[in-house]
Amino acid sequence: MAGGGSGPELAAAVSEAGGLGFLAAGYKTPEALYAEIRELRRRTGRPFGVNLFLPQPPVGPGKDASARIAVYAEQLAGEAEWYETELGDPELGTDDGYDGKLAVLLDDPVPVVSFTFGCPDPAVLERLAAVGTVTVVTVTSPSEARAAHRAGAAALCVQGVEAGGHLSVHQDDPRADASGAGLALLPLLAAVAEAVPLPLVAAGGIMRGGQIAAVLAAGASAAQLGTAFLVCPESGAHPLHKAALTSSLYTRTELTRAFTGRPARGLVNRFLREHGPYAPAAYPHLHHLTAPLRKAAAAAGDPQGMALWAGQGHRLARPLPAAELVALLTAELYDARAALPGPRPEPGGRA
Template sequence: MSVESRGIPALGELCRRGIVAAPMAGGVSRPELAGAVSDAGGLGFLAAGYKTADGMYEEIKQLRALTAKPFGVNLFMPQPSADQATLDLYRQQLTSESAWYETPIDERSEERHPTDDGYEAKLALLVDDPVPVVSFTFGCPSRDELDALALAGTFTVVTVTTPEEAQAAEWAGADAVCVQGIEAGGHQGTHRDDPQTDGSSGLGLLSLVTQVRETVQLPVIAAGGLMRGAQIAAVRAAGADAAQLGTAFLACPESGAHVMHKQALKNPLFVRTELTRAFSGRPARGLVNRFMREHGPYAPSAYPEVHYMTVGLRKAAARVGDAQGMALWAGQGHRLARDLPAGRLVQVLHSEADSAWTEMALRRSTS
């Protein structure tokens, strides 16, 4: 059954310019950023990760006051608990950071830092008071959960990193998949974190989009290292229906990223990105700094426990102006970041993509 036949707007109606602002947790994807993107004809997103259900709802209310256009909310799927002995070993690894920043390492409790990220409460709220789009990261919801959102009139998107994950999302009843290539900044949205790997064996975006397009019949949103309109045109040519950009919006004035994070995107001190578990316990791409070099080799597969273990240290590093101790999430295209207002950036990207698409059409007609 198509989304239209269920009374749910199609992806093209929700995102008229084919540009999605990636949900970036940790305070980056503020209502101001999401609203500016949506007002410009893109699809703005709020990131509910690490927030309570009430905190998520407050941001939804703020965003509704800023725009009447469609927007999305992203949820993190619940994760299994990590082995305590493994966590204790990494805690010892971080004692030098605790001493350096004069900050205690956070003692996690299930009540304060649940591994399910308050998923059920957030989902219940979104079913009761629907938003246009809900996306999921770190797994795929059940058919019952996706059906409940569909009955509420919500378009659902599941983040995938392999054709097999895309197929599972299609079987579960998702309306679209967000296909995330290895180039993407922040966390890799794999449905399972293999502790035997560092996450670097993932597929590049163009190859992944092509494989997913040949595997499922769902609309495809392409994500991973996209910073220019020509790249958007390229993934559209490969079969994507829309493009999702995160790092491209990180430097915008509406972004809630720390000023040092924004400056680091083009700072010659930070020349490359890598995937690391150092900050959160799950593979995530960021600018290589001292913390990543010193602790990445020892970080366990233990998300979100490691995230909560290091959050105080990261905040302390930001307070004293030390970017070497912060999680500087960024995709491989970070050098191409532009500090334009978000709405203006959507317009520029759209114009660039149209020009690139026209050029490709001319080349095809003359070849």
Template sequence: MSLALTDLCRYPIVQAPMAGGVSRPELAAAVSDAGGLGFLAAGYKTADGMYNEVKEMRRLTGRPFGVNLFMPQPRVADAGAVEVYRHQLAGEAAWYETPLGDADSCGGGDDGYEAKVAILLEDPVPVVSFTFGCPTREVLAAFAAAGTFTVVTVTSAQEARNAQWAGADALCVQGTEAGGHQSTHRDDPQAALGGTGLLTLITEVRASVRLPVIAAGGLMRGSQITAVLAAGADAAQFGTAFLACPESGAHPLHKQALTNPLFVTTTLTRAFSGRPARGLVNRFVREHGPYAPAAYPQVHHLTSGLRRAAAKADDAQGMALWAGQGHRMARELPAGELVGLLAAETEAARAAVSVRSAQ
């Protein structure tokens, strides 16, 4: 491998790839230019749409950046449970005056994976990361041959061991505090919604594998970078912290909701997508979360029209307001300025630790 994690960014700061239009080239480029590692999110985009963003990213910055891919998902959903949920959402469809989406429109749930891999192998980018699973050894070897640094997102020590065996260059270790989807490699319909906290998970992964670790999960301040580095991570990934930036493609109501006192907490829910994801608790989550089936991406497609209609109506109570547990610490700053502030806070925290250690 010609690249190492330390070659990719001046500061140990990674901008999380947030699908759904949040991680625009403008955001990722601003982060990379400021010394972090910016990421584009290919999830929910066509292969051509992804490539157009890559080209725009190259126009905006000459710094390293990454592209995140969703791994293909098996079609294991209970069709009957999806149909029951469809009937439950009928009132939402009537309220927003929009039809429910076609749960079977997901084309097998592969998100155009093969086409996206082919494009990124033909015209390589510095970094490619993977969510919802681990690629085959052959795919990771092909990226290595192309000079691309690969990162697999994991939520357990076993997933970390599997990724190391497959040939990943690094791991994004995601704690349960993280906003958005939990990146488990298998979604167990029988398992309770939950997960392992970030600091514990870093320790477990470090004891299991030798790969570099990018820590993700509720991080919002530079002092937390110092904490995860001390726990064994090599870098820290921020999602919610960058969501509030002006370069982010998030809906204005989503940005405002992060610090709006009406939204006091987050929870893991299947309500919007059928897969566990952490978001702000709103009316939709309260009313439908307990009944949503384990059916991704079927539920995602079923609710897509509802989410668009709620956003168009400026109704935050019907939107998927993904956010990590630290959301109330969000700062509305330009992305480059936020990277610089996080770096300064990290140095200040390190200096404070050194002073206390010397006393």
């Protein structure tokens, strides 16, 4: 939940309640990450994780890529005029401060570090393991899982296409239609479990304890929930975003490149409908380009111009304090397990 949704307050609340809270490092400077880790440690002494974005390769031949981005900028000129702002600079960088963030995490290690948009070099995974950090690589296919296993990842986060926000493919194919990318969580989980002998964390559309029970039964060691926690009061998501997740005005989600240039699942709003069909594969260039538009739309109270990231189960979101939500999910998990044939599970486990 990069960009502010999962900050120190939410991550600490989840960890204090018995889950494993994660601090999103994407779109932050190394200095900001360092400060947020300090704040998170001030709030809790329990284990937590940090998620990093991998640096991105060039989007293609220079002139062609620049031309595609320039055309998209021209198509967004009306949006900039409407919101009375300027478009952002698409050339602000593609590495998301990766090396600086790694330096922070190696100098002051945290319990878990996960990676999105690729697999780190084996040397990076080795260095983190050497300082006591458990490494998790997000994968969307068996081939990505095998590559992460060879690189030395300690565990994998298996992300189904139902997940909100960015699809974490390691190589984004610019020829692919964003709307048809990816496998659903349960078949993907089964395929990855057969491909590699690593602990698996299931992610994508999980909103209830019964779904956690289902992925555990399917071979996962744990479940990762994002959209379910976006509506919590501790979440840093914009109030308009939180309201939209459970509003009857938004009934569908789609994968789109409209906001960032990379497939990401969000609520279908005006911006997504109008600009998604022709947005080029150019991440994070389009993220930088549209950032002022999204900020201006939020300031104007207009969710139709915002990136409303959401998983397919968004209408099941419950606006509870994070600790209450963890407790409820845990109770639902044990109820679901108790309903199955066999011995009744003992309470007191972790969500």
